[in-house]
Amino acid sequence: MKVSFHGHSIVQIETNGKTILFDPFITGNELTYLKLEDVKPDVIILTHGHGDHIGDTVELAKKNNSLVIAVAELAAYIGWQGVEKTHGMSIGGAYQFDFGKVKLTPAFHGTGLMTEDQQIIYLGMPAGVLFTAEGKTVYHAGDTALYSDMKLIGERHPIDLAFLPIGDNYTMGPEDAAAAAEFLQAKQVVPMHYNTFPPIKQDPHKYADMLKPGIAKVLEPGESIEL
Numbered sequence: 001m002k003v004s005f006h007g008h009s010i011v012q013i014e015t016n017g018k019t020i021l022f023d024p025f026i027t028g029n030e031l032t033y034l035k036l037e038d039v040k041p042d043v044i045i046l047t048h049g050h051g052d053h054i055g056d057t058v059e060l061a062k063k064n065n066s067l068v069i070a071v072a073e074l075a076a077y078i079g080w081q082g083v084e085k086t087h088g089m090s091i092g093g094a095y096q097f098d099f100g101k102v103k104l105t106p107a108f109h110g111t112g113l114m115t116e117d118q119q120i121i122y123l124g125m126p127a128g129v130l131f132t133a134e135g136k137t138v139y140h141a142g143d144t145a146l147y148s149d150m151k152l153i154g155e156r157h158p159i160d161l162a163f164l165p166i167g168d169n170y171t172m173g174p175e176d177a178a179a180a181a182e183f184l185q186a187k188q189v190v191p192m193h194y195n196t197f198p199p200i201k202q203d204p205h206k207y208a209d210m211l212k213p214g215i216a217k218v219l220e221p222g223e224s225i226e227l
């Protein structure tokens with residue numbers, strides 16, 4: 001399984017002949033080198049309904065006939081934008097797809113989509129994602145605060161690689177994300193959701209130094225890890 005980081009919260013997993021893309025915020029994301037026209041996801045997994053996570057989902061899914069997986073409300077909303085293949089789930093639920101198993105975990109965050117006419121569209125609970133394929137589990141935490149049940153997630157699911165937000169302001173900051181890494185007992189941790197916007201400026205190497213030696217892997221956008 002090849003797992004690559006593409007800036008902000010974009011993670012791409014290649015496994016079982018499929019390309020799975022998490023939170024494809026490409027347009028307007030100055031950190032990513034991904035080009036919309038080159039990205040051909042078979043599957044898009046969304047952690048929640050904020051613009052910096054939905055990103056280019058609708059355009060990508062329509063163009064590539066991608067399956068979009070998200071909490072039920074968000075999956076329905078994406079479907080209403082004309083995306084044909086969606087799969088709604090809820091927190092705590094798992095489903096075995098032909099390319100891997102997806103389980104949604106809690107994430108302490110918001111998820112309203114703010115419209116131009118000053119309405120907030122509720123898009124279900126924000127989520128984290130446990131993705132398992134080829135006997136390996138990748139955890140994408142989404143946007144979340146630190147919470148103690150991350151311990152439970154770590155005890156019940158051996159995590160080979162965890163993507164944790166460190167930006168602060170909207171999510172955990174580095175100190176809390178270091179505690180999260182402990183709770184989750186992940187074998188490797190990649191920091192995400194930092195340096196995209198001024199309020200979430202962080203030094204990922206400082207974060208890496210807070211973890212046990214060898215755990216943190218700071219990936220530049222475009223870099224990958226083979227599991």
Ligand code: NI
Pocket residue numbers: 048050053109110143170
């Ligand atoms: Ni968010």
Ligand code: MN
Pocket residue numbers: 050052053143170193
């Ligand atoms: Mn975000």
